[in-house]
Amino acid sequence: MVSQTFLTVNDQPIELAQALQYLQSAGKLKPFIGEILRQYVIEQELKTRADLEISPALTEQAVIDFRLQRQLTDPKVFAEWLASNGKDYGSFHHQIAMSFKLEKLKAQVTEPKLQEHFIERKLFLDRVVLSRIVVAQQELVEELASQIEEGTSFEQLAKEYSIADDRIVNGMMGPVSRGTLPDIVRAAVDSASPGDIVGPLEMEGRWVLFQVGQFVPASLEDGQLKQALQNELFEQWLAEKIQKMSIMLNIVPLR
Template sequence: MIDRSATTISADDVVDRLKRNLAYHTIVRKIAAQQAIDRAARERGISVDPDAIQAEAERIRLENRLEKAADTLKWLSDRTISVEDWEAGISDRLLSKALAEDLFESEVKSYFAQNKLNYDRLILYRIVVPYETLAQEIFYQIEEEEISFYEAAHLYDINEKRRYCCGFEGKVYRWSLSPDIAPALWSANVGEIIGPLQIEEQYHLFLIEEFIPAELKPEIHQAIIDKLFKEWLERELQYIFDR
C-alpha cells in the first residue's frame, strides 16, 4: 500500500494498471524467471554472501554520488522502496550472475571456438540519408576527395547523434549486423567506401576503420555466459508457461 497525502494506491490498483497497459504478462514472466533462478540456485547450493551485497550496494552509491546515508535513504524513498527491498534486488541480481557462471563457465571456450567468426568486430562509420541520388552524390564527392567521409556524415546523416559523432558507430560485432550488409562489410578493405546500400527506405554508406579479430577477452567471455544463460532461462519459462 502506498499512501501519500490524498493519494492512496493499493496492490490491486497496481495490478489493474499493469493489465490495462499490457504490462502484466511481462511482470509475471519476470517473477517466474526469478523463481526459476532461485530454484536452480538452491538445487546447486548457490547463495549470495552478505558482504557481496554490501559491496555492490556501495558501488551503486558511489555511481549515483550518494555520499551520505541520508542521501541513500532519500534516493530509495523517491523510488518508493526500502533498504531491505533494495538489498533484496541486489541479491537477486548477484544470485542470477552466480548461477549463470556455475551453469555455463565450463562451456565458454567450446562455444567461442564453434562461433568465433560471430565475435569478429570492426570499427565502423556510417552515413544514412533518405534518397539514393543524395547517397550517390556523397559517394562521388568522397571518392573525388571533395569532402571527407566524416565531414559528409556531420552534414548529411539523418541521425542527430551520428552527425555529432561524424558517423561513428563504434566497435560492432559481426553477429549484430544484418545479413543484408555483413557480407559487403567483411569483404571490403579498411578505408574503402561501401555503398550506397538500401536498407528499408534509407540509403547507407559505410567506412571501416579497423578489423578486430575475435579473442576470448573478458567482455566476450561474459557476453557468452549471458547469452547461454538467457537461452536457458527462456527454456525454463517456456516449460513453466506451456505445461
C-alpha cells in the same frame, strides 16, 4: 481463496484479485507473472544448489565498498539510507550475498554454452567503423570517387555532397555491426583494409561510397560483452525452466 488486501489507497483497500485484474486490463499481467516465475526459479536454484556458497568476507567487503562509493560511511547516514529504501542491515547484507550467488549461478549455467553462443553471434558482435557518402546520381558518385582517388578529402566531400543525415559529422557512421550490413556491403568491407574506399554501390535507389576505418573484432576477453552473452544465455535457460513448469493462476472473480 481468502480475499487479501494488496494496497490501501486513500483509506480504500485494493484486494489482490482486483490488483491482478487491473494488470490484466492494462495488458501487463503476463509480464508481471513472468517476472514472478523468473524470481521463483532463481530463488529455488539458489536454495537447492550446494555449490554456490559465498565467502562472508567477500560480502562484507562489498558492503564496505558500497558504503564508500555512496558516501554512507557514517552509521547514522547509512541507517537513514536503509530506512528510506525499506531495508534494514540484515536484509541489505542478504541482498548483497544473493547478488554474488546469482552471478555464480549465471556463470555455472552459461559457461558450457558460452563459447558456442559467442561464435553463433560473432557476425553481429564484430564491428567496423565506417564513413559514407550517399548521393542520388550515379554520375556524381563516380565523379566523387575520382576526386577521392586524386587525394580529395573523403570527409570534406561527405560534408558537401552527401544527402544522408550523417553528413553533418563528415559522413561518419561510427562502429557498425557486421551482421547488420547488407550482404553486398559486408562482402566488400570484409575484403577491404582500413583506409580503403568501397563502392560506388547502388543501394535502395541511391549511390554510396564507403570509407573503411578500424575493424573492431568481438572477443570474450571483453568483460562487458561476456556478461551480456551470459545474460542472454541465462534468460534462455530461465525461459526453458519456466516452460516446463506446471502453472495455475488462482483469481477469485470480484463481485
